[in-house]
Amino acid sequence: MGKIIAVHSYKGGTGKTLFSVNLAAAYARQDKKVCVLDMDFRAPSLHSIYGLDGSEYWLNDYLNGACEINKVLIDYTSQCKCDGTMFIGLANPTTEALRDMSSKDRKWEMRALGRLLSLKHALLNDMELDYLLFDTSPGLQYSSINAIVSADLVLVVSTMDASDIQGTKRMTHELYDLFEKKTGILMNKVPIEFLATPVERESVYKRFENTHTLPVLKVIPCYCDVLRAGGTKIFTRDEPKHPFSKHVEEIATKIERI
């Protein structure tokens, strides 16, 4: 059976969406059947990254119980430059939809959790997906926690920012542990000079693993190329030989073994 991965972080701007789309493309290149869902209903971004206008229905509609998930998914296979299959599920980026999603009550959130949990059957069993990725919003929010509860594995993206590291540690004890989730850390935007030699790299890994008391799947240097692309490029698809793409491919392989 496939895996559901929630990509989460304590703070915004850590690289959740970057890893969600690049991991999805890396799996699709490996002939896998993959789907990425935009679960950041406060600040949707997948429509912009993939250059899509939307489908007949949004993920918002699925969570509202207005349609089934197959009405939301967009088949992106022909554009993914891959051997596999790729589907995208978009969140509605209009201001009206953002306002609507931020005013939901607890009963609605409870039903939304039920709808998300049922994706395991609909997408992993019926559609035989290998990977379903949830690109979540940062911090402790309903949509993110719903996604985390529904996932098999949580990938937490953190930077070296002290408040980010502290917040990530707190979420480990007060969120991921409480739901008994398998969790892995991705340290992103680490200054390249910290990783110059194998000894320094090992010391950085050990330091982060001791801090987080969780496996650090990868420490990724800060690449100016990635910053320069400004979210307009999916590196594992457009530049598979770029060092950043190699890091993502290694993460993809590590996840397969979890």
Place this chain on the structure above:
Amino acid sequence: MSKSLGKNPTVLLDKIRKSLDKLNEKMEVFIELQKQERKQDFVMQDLPEALDVMTLLSLPDHLRKTAVTICKLGRATAEEVAEQTKRARAVESGYLNQLVLMGYLKKERKGRKAYFFVEK
């Protein structure tokens, strides 16, 4: 023995077993409630009914595990929950009944089986 139980002893024994099952379930709830009263963990009248993720986070660990399992299964017996949580059926039955009393789960009997579910 069979004479004293009448013409159909198996029917009578089955009735006794059912009654004992019910009694056992009530005892489990009673024991759990007493434990919780001692701990003063909950104030029943203040509790909301929605079993959303924030409520799940606020539950004690042992009940959260049971509640999350019911959310995943949708509708299940104590035995089915126990299979997932790897805890004893009687333990899960106690926790499930406690969640019913707290207003988070509903319970429905069908024949000998009791099904627990989240009312949506």
